[in-house]
Amino acid sequence: MYDLIIDFHVHLGEATYPKYNASLDHLLNEMDVSDVDRAVVFPQFNIVPGDYGVQNRWISRIASEHEDRLVGFARLNPLSTNVRREAERALGKFGLRGVKLHMYDEGFTWSSPGLEEAMSVIDDHRVPLLIHVTDAVGLAGLCERYPSVPIVYAHAGYYDIKHNLMPTDAMISDLIPTNIMSIVRKHSNLYLEPSHTIFPRVLRRVVKEAADRVVFGSNFPLGDMRFAIHYFELSHLSEIEMQKVMYGNALKLLEGET
Amino acid sequence: MIIDFHCHIGDKGEWAIKPEQKIARMDQYGIDISVILGGCYKEKGVLPTAFSSRIADCRRTNDEIGKALKFSRRFRAFAMLNPLSPDAASLLDYCFRNLGMNGIKLVPYVLRHPVYCEPVFKLTDRARQYRLPVAIHTGFGPAEIWDPPTSVIALAAEFPDVRFVMLHMGSGVDISLSTFGINQAIEGACRHDNVYLDTTSMPYPKKVREAVERVGSERVLFGTDNGGWDREYGGQGGNEMEHEMDKIKYAGLNKKDYENVMGRSAAVLLGMKL
Numbered sequence: 001m002y003d004l005i006i007d008f009h010v011h012l013g014e015a016t017y018p019k020y021n022a023s024l025d026h027l028l029n030e031m032d033v034s035d036v037d038r039a040v041v042f043p044q045f046n047i048v049p050g051d052y053g054v055q056n057r058w059i060s061r062i063a064s065e066h067e068d069r070l071v072g073f074a075r076l077n078p079l080s081t082n083v084r085r086e087a088e089r090a091l092g093k094f095g096l097r098g099v100k101l102h103m104y105d106e107g108f109t110w111s112s113p114g115l116e117e118a119m120s121v122i123d124d125h126r127v128p129l130l131i132h133v134t135d136a137v138g139l140a141g142l143c144e145r146y147p148s149v150p151i152v153y154a155h156a157g158y159y160d161i162k163h164n165l166m167p168t169d170a171m172i173s174d175l176i177p178t179n180i181m182s183i184v185r186k187h188s189n190l191y192l193e194p195s196h197t198i199f200p201r202v203l204r205r206v207v208k209e210a211a212d213r214v215v216f217g218s219n220f221p222l223g224d225m226r227f228a229i230h231y232f233e234l235s236h237l238s239e240i241e242m243q244k245v246m247y248g249n250a251l252k253l254l255e256g257e258t
Numbered sequence: 259m260i261i262d263f264h265c266h267i268g269d270k271g272e273w274a275i276k277p278e279q280k281i282a283r284m285d286q287y288g289i290d291i292s293v294i295l296g297g298c299y300k301e302k303g304v305l306p307t308a309f310s311s312r313i314a315d316c317r318r319t320n321d322e323i324g325k326a327l328k329f330s331r332r333f334r335a336f337a338m339l340n341p342l343s344p345d346a347a348s349l350l351d352y353c354f355r356n357l358g359m360n361g362i363k364l365v366p367y368v369l370r371h372p373v374y375c376e377p378v379f380k381l382t383d384r385a386r387q388y389r390l391p392v393a394i395h396t397g398f399g400p401a402e403i404w405d406p407p408t409s410v411i412a413l414a415a416e417f418p419d420v421r422f423v424m425l426h427m428g429s430g431v432d433i434s435l436s437t438f439g440i441n442q443a444i445e446g447a448c449r450h451d452n453v454y455l456d457t458t459s460m461p462y463p464k465k466v467r468e469a470v471e472r473v474g475s476e477r478v479l480f481g482t483d484n485g486g487w488d489r490e491y492g493g494q495g496g497n498e499m500e501h502e503m504d505k506i507k508y509a510g511l512n513k514k515d516y517e518n519v520m521g522r523s524a525a526v527l528l529g530m531k532l
Contacts, residue, residue, distance in 0.1 A: 104435060196436075196461050200501055201493030222437060224463045227508040234501055 004247040007039040009154060009195050009217030013055055015044035022221040024062055034225035042073040042100035051080040060094035071254055073098040077106045078114030087121035097254060102132040110138040123149050128253045130154055136180055143187035150253050156192035184210050195219035200234035207241050214245045261291040261521035264458045264481025267326055268298030272495025275486030277326040287499045295363045295393055296338035297323045316340055317349055324357035334528055336363035336393055341377035347384055354388050360528050361391040366404035373409035386420045391527055393423040397430025398439025407439055411446035414453045427455040440465050447473040458483035458497060463508035470511055475518035480506050
């Protein structure tokens with residue numbers, strides 16, 4: 001149906017909690033039945049050993065063995081004393097092409113020194129960052145501090161994105177007062193990956209305003225790739241917009257053309 | 259039979275839809291019965307941008323829903339109650355006896371009361387006397403400190419003969435940690451057979467399938483959380499019908515389970531003759 005589909009949000013490998021394990025076979029099968037051509041893959045959540053060194057090495061190997069299907073990202077833990085070295089190794093020796101950070105899983109904050117260490121290495125290597133954050137205000141600050149790093153906002157803010165675009169109904173804006181789109185407008189290095197969101201009409205509005213800054217993602221293995229694609233279809237985008245969000249923008253990010 | 263276990267009517271913002279308009283939308287999507295879990299009506303002295311379901315006058319809201327029940331036999335309704343209000347118990351009596359409502363609806367994160375508190379215990383005890391189910395908004399994250407799934411699970415453990423519906427199955431409005439909420443909701447329903455799960459707002463077909471496999475399709479309820487019109491975005495207000503319905507289709511359920519989730523289980527919960 002589409003020239004290409006790139007899934008920008010795919011967890012892969014063993015997790016501390018086996019329930020969240022995602023095997024390579026499982027992933028490749030889901031990609032095949034969903035007509036997903038390529039996936040950006042990174043390690044699942046692991047508490048131990050903490051620096052993701054083993055997992056990043058595995059992701060690097062798997063990605064190189066399936067280079068036509070998988071793009072490997074490193075996962076880093078900014079609370080690890082080893083974060084700078086692991087970032088250098090993952091993006092250098094292992095050849096991983098981006099980084100995933102997760103504030104809730106890893107428990108770091110916007111003021112964690114390890115975050116700055118990781119970001120400086122990411123900045124040096126000019127690779128994209130996919131990040132799951134606790135608040136969008138802090139994310140705006142990160143965009144400000146690292147303007148040359150393409151930052152992809154995992155899950156795109158969920159309810160924030162709806163209720164703060166909508167001045168006529170501030171149903172929960174007193175709880176989540178961040179205006180996501182104002183940050184997108186202000187920071188040209190911020191991209192949105194809307195897995196886990198549930199409003200096709202809101203996605204349509206976001207793409208209408210920022211078609212060059214939205215990438216498709218499924219949040220596999222929790223998310224269903226086929227349904228994630230269907231979600232974009234329900235938003236009734238134009239053919240050109242679909243080309244951008246399903247693969248065009250992702251290609252630019254991965255090829256450093258941003 | 260398809261039963262939308264979770265929808266709203268009202269005259270406010272994206273929830274504004276009249277009963278006759280709701281019936282037309284039900285026809286458009288093949289919905290036989292809709293369960294109205296609270297109405298969203300303008301109130302004097304309250305800005306229209308305020309929380310849609312933060313209502314001061316529960317009696318008026320329930321009266322409006324009562325009119326919808328008279329308008330069509332294709333509606334069912336749960337009484338929208340504020341447990342902290344002194345007249346909550348008498349309003350429940352009124353909604354059950356005079357308006358013919360089928361359960362209690364609570365929205366703790368909006369009305370700012372914990373699920374696990376004395377006023378809710380009292381209302382739940384009243385619900386037990388009437389054999390009414392209690393439907394409670396659930397979520398997990400900073401926005402929903404009032405109603406995590408564990409609080410409903412605690413209530414369900416103490417009131418084993420009352421049926422509880424975890425609306426949104428732990429994935430209400432806050433994304434940040436909601437995966438944990440979904441998992442808690444499923445775990446709780448596995449351990450307490452008086453807990454039901456409503457699929458609205460929860461993003462993943464895989465989790466619908468997991469709920470059906472582990473809890474049983476008899477306790478998983480399809481809903482839409484659909485409102486009226488969202489003029490700002492150009493589309494349906496609240497959650498969108500097609501998205502919520504397709505989520506169940508993509509779960510890959512067998513025919514029996516699919517039919518249970520889409521209506522049969524709700525019919526049993528509501529005491530309808532099949």
